[in-house]
Amino acid sequence: MNDITLPKAVENFIAANNAHDATALAAVFGAGATVRDDGRTWAGGAEIRAxxxxxxxxxxxxxxxxxxxxxxxxxxxxxxxxxxxLSFAFVFGIEDDHVTELAIDLV
Incomplete structure (x- = not known):
């Protein structure tokens, strides 16, 4: 990925996203994960899948x-x-190769 070294969880997030694989993308997130994007927070598996x-x-x-x-x-x-x-900043919280927190903002 452009010679940028990424944590495994971030590599998995990008690969699943770019493959448009919702199941694999959901599997990147750990139990109790949260996502903050577009001024809103999604928490837990069902909300993150949505x-x-x-x-x-x-x-x-x-x-x-x-x-x-x-x-x-x-x-x-x-x-x-x-x-x-558009340019985005993705700030990841990672634990045990899973995303536990993700905040996304325009750069």
Whole structure:
């Protein structure tokens, strides 16, 4: 991925997202995980699966990493949404190779 070294959980998140595989993407998240995106927070498996479908799978989002430092991935996101591609910052909380927290903001 552009010679950027990523934690396994982040690699899995990007690969499942870019394959548009909702099941694999949901499996990246640990029990009790939360996602903050678009000014809202999704918590737990059912809410995160709904977020995955509406925010990543349906618009066919493709994430292209540009940098990673600490817990923050900066990436280009493109898909079936207005204004793309856009730059996003994904801040990950990771435990045992699973995403426990994810916050997404425009850069």
């Amino acid at each position: 977020w995955i479908q509406s925010h990543l799978i349906d618009p066919k989002v493709v994430i292209t990493p540009t940098s990673f430092a600490g817990d923050r991935l900066v990436a280009s996101g493109d898909g079936d949404f207005p204004g793309g591609p």
